Amino acid sequence: MSQTDLEAVVRANHELFMLTGDRVTDLVGRHGLTLATAQALWVVDPEEAPPSMKVMSERLHCNAPNLSFVTNQLVDRGLVERLTDPHDRRSRVVRLTAEGRRVRGEIIAGTLERTPFAALGAGELRELAKLLAKVLGAADRERAGGTSAVAAR
Amino acid sequence: MSQTDLEAVVRANHELFMLTGDRVTDLVGRHGLTLATAQALWVVDPEEAPPSMKVMSERLHCNAPNLSFVTNQLVDRGLVERLTDPHDRRSRVVRLTAEGRRVRGEIIAGTLERTPFAALGAGELRELAKLLAKVLGAADRERAGGTSAVAAR
DNA sequence: GGTGTTACTTCGAGACTCGAACTACTTTCA
DNA sequence: TGAAAGTAGTTCGAGTCTCGAAGTAACACC
CATH class of the missing domain: 1.10.10.10 (Winged helix-like DNA-binding domain superfamily/Winged helix DNA-binding domain)
Structure with missing residues (x-):
């Protein structure tokens, strides 16, 4: 599911x-x-x-x-x-x-x-931060791919 | 950190x-x-x-x-x-x-x-859902403890 | 039956957001 | 060089969203 x-x-x-x-x-x-x-x-x-x-x-x-x-x-x-x-x-x-x-x-x-x-405890927080960073990274790359490439920050 | x-x-x-x-x-x-x-x-x-x-x-x-x-x-x-x-x-x-x-x-x-x-892939999504559910659960319990207890949903 | 409480609505005001039009500045290109 | 096109912000006017205060209707408890 x-x-x-x-x-x-x-x-x-x-x-x-x-x-x-x-x-x-x-x-x-x-x-x-x-x-x-x-x-x-x-x-x-x-x-x-x-x-x-x-x-x-x-x-x-x-x-x-x-x-x-x-x-x-x-x-x-x-x-x-x-x-x-x-x-x-x-x-x-x-x-x-x-x-x-x-x-x-x-x-x-x-x-x-x-x-x-x-x-959350420190370990869970780190884990969560990592997952969210991955989502943001994917969104960034998607945006860069959608339009013609823009200088990444 | x-x-x-x-x-x-x-x-x-x-x-x-x-x-x-x-x-x-x-x-x-x-x-x-x-x-x-x-x-x-x-x-x-x-x-x-x-x-x-x-x-x-x-x-x-x-x-x-x-x-x-x-x-x-x-x-x-x-x-x-x-x-x-x-x-x-x-x-x-x-x-x-x-x-x-x-x-x-x-x-x-x-x-x-x-x-x-x-x-995210299915596994990561599941992991993320679990972490966020834990945060929401803690917030719920906190709310119930802060005021006099209210019937949990 | 009277008093207090709860659920919702209406009203009026303020906060937020946006598109259109404008100004100032920079870039492009002939 | 200098005109044309593009970019960064602002101002203006309108619409949306949000809230507190006041009001109405219904419940709850003696």
Whole structure:
């Protein structure tokens, strides 16, 4: 019954996403954020070069106008700043402020405490991470094959 | 680095949920539905007794007014009908129409074709289903323990 | 029968998302 | 060089989704 397993997996993935969201709503609310803005903050990794709006909209699966809207909220709250990319002046780059780094850290830490996935042991978690990485890898390759090849990240 | 695995899992959960949504948007649109209404249709299992609005709102992690709104759309499209539960006349029960059963079947089948999870083999899928079921089970037990015990489903 | 509780709906407001149209900049190519 | 085409973002307007507050109907418990 592989079909049944597949359906169970899709359902569980949905359920766990919603459940994690439920448990995190208060936490992000305390920082004046919503789930949507918190997700946007999450995908700005302070360890790497500040992402462009285009990159962020891909990571968040939303379109450009939506990202402008969400980014404005983060700017208004002083969590990120919008800079013009000197290498391509069409492009705007989103950089965390000191406060943004702090809030992002708290939100990620709080999410990892609250998510139901935290109930797994280290071994199971590793196993799960491996399986999900495989699914994402396949999706990436599929996307690259579907359109003409794009530079992989 | 169990912390890193946990973060990767939470991220992958989000990414795969969004990715599945992206791939299914056209399909549900062809049936005059959106992702939100399609989810509502999904949780009405024709094999079991028609769920009450309350049960559906729990399954969808939304509140009562929202579910009324979404249910109205399904009723308008002739996919479900709203009936008063004879055992408790406060309660409304949502039952699929013949058309609703057909559309629900197509949407689920189409989703299982398109979801990135379909890239896994049967063995991996089974393994993944088992891990996710364990996470959901832990979340259920946690919920039951947190509040005073509620009859488990 | 009265009081409190539960299930649902309606209403109004806010948050989110998107397409269309626009600006600014870069790339291409003749 | 310079015009044409393409790309990155923004603004605007509309539609969808979500929620809290208030209201209605029915149950439950004395």
